[in-house]
Amino acid sequence: MDLSETRDAVGHTQEHRLSFSGSGGDYFKIWIVNLLLSLCTLGIYSAWAKVRRLQYFHRNTLLAGSGFDYHGNPISILKGRLLVFGVFVAYQVAGFSGSLGLVYAVLGLVFLFSPWMIRQALRFRAWNTSYRGLRFHFAGTLGNAFRVYLGRGLVTMITLGLAAPWAMQGQARYKLDNLFFGQSKFAMAATVGAFYKLFLKLFGILLLTGAVSAAAGWGIASLVPTAQSASIGIFAGIMVFYAVALFLIGPYFWARLLNLTWNTTSLGDGIRFVSTVRARGLLWIGLTNLLGILLTLGFFWPWAVVRLARYRAEHTALVSNSGLDDFLAHAEQDVGATGEEAADWLDIDLGL
């Protein structure tokens, strides 16, 4: 059915909506069996479980009839986890030794290496994702990773967050402008200005929330006529602020960020993305998921992640004027991904 559909569509603009074919019940079975195996092997099996989880979500995300696929090697994931565990142990040992210098040395090293780790994770994830037998790949340089993560991150810290939108734009751009599907390149066109606009709106909402929380705290304080009414009021105000920030601002920011990023992203010559994620949709899923997890002591988790994956897939589409049949493989793929260059950066996964 999809064959005729795409063939007919050549030359016409056509929208391909993503869909998700997984279900909470199916994923629960996979999740619980793999969780038990991970527990029984003291966490070693969790690398295999991670591959299964990603395969489940990739293969059930469908575009024009075809699913995505994931090819990560569990051993590479295990190596990455061992490395991270080693760093964690080093940090703990430094803490126990009582030498503050040693603690800062470990933290400094982690900070210095973080761009390398992020780039490694992006490369691993991209290369191990495929669609219709063609692999994605990530070509971001180490220099640019240092520039956008360490450089822009430091400027954000020095300016007390004023540069955060600029840093975030640079990082989003680094992730997408260096991503390829086969030979076709992704490109994101959202400007620094657009990110500042988003942050300004967020800041306005935060101010409003602050005012509302303060009023709520003051109101509650005046209702409790004891000596501690002031501290009760402050506590109530903080709780209101925290709840609103967590449940309303989080989904709002996430939805707007997804839409801003994807609605300005294109692939190759003729494909652009349409993201229609809504804050209220994410809020509803988030609240009901939290309730489900609370009522089941955590066992609702598989349903929760499936619901979110379905919502995200169903609110993302590709608009193409030449169908999806004309992508070509990246040259490296012909040698079966065993090129030396491939080998040295593919053997470790740092995506946590």
Place this chain on the structure above:
Amino acid sequence: MVEARYFDGRSSRPRTVLLDWQDGLLTLRDTAENTILRQHLLQDMEVAEELGHGPRLLRLPESGLCEIEDRAGLAALLEQAGHRESMVSRGQRNLKLALFAAIALIVIAAAGYRWGVPLAADAVAARLPTGLAEKTGQETLELLDEHWLKPSRLPGARREALRTQFAALQPPPGQAPAWRLHFRASPQVGANAFALPGGDIILTDELVALARDDREIMAVLAHELGHQHYRHGLRNALQGIIVGAAVTAWLGDISTALAGLSSAVLEARYSREFEQEADIYAARMLQHNNLSPEWLATALQRLEQAHASKAEGTPSLLSSHPHTAERIEALKVHR
């Protein structure tokens, strides 16, 4: 014959093919041109395991991929070819096994909480060098001195008398931990005594003032010595680390506040057990010195009355101490 979409690994253009099993080889036949595209041995291909309801995948050697919607057809073809699915692949589609795994997980978690964590914390606490515990205790005391505690205002002679009186008491045979007694004043904390890792015991002026008989103070100190003997401070910290890590792994992705609250509830139970252990130790120590365990009961009652005006009864699930009435009841056994 099973219909499939074939991708050659060079482009994203699908071709409709028919899959068939011929002379021990999986054969891809192009439906449009009726030609054989590829033939492979089963062991050269990768049969991606069934996960959810997306198309099934056959990954061909070198490159190439078949997407199959006809699940029943593919299953029959694979059976004909003698394909064996791994145990985990089959298991994760089995509802009975999933329910068994869920129950097993709950049993492991409950057993780990009840026995595993205390055993592990005990074993680690016993192996940690005493210097480390002492250092932790001293650092904690420095922190407390900075924020909560003030120097004691008791006369030096009174402090020395209490110290001598407690030193004269014999701990239960073979259970004599090292201890150092510190006097502090604290209007914020009120009448209290507590044991820090490594042997430090802190006694507040407010507790000394509250007691009507020095033997009540001795009973409280004996209770704190019990905490020292069983290394409760260190074990409590270690149990907190383990429970905190486990709860964060389980719930941390959803809400850190929820994870924090859950670990607090879980740790409170351990803490109540430690209080009971220390009570029993104190009762034995008092008896060993021909004193009645009643002195501890009296002290506990007085402490409860002193703190009752501050906080109305915490629900037992959240409380770090057992209810005083229960503790006094338990002490009766030792009379």
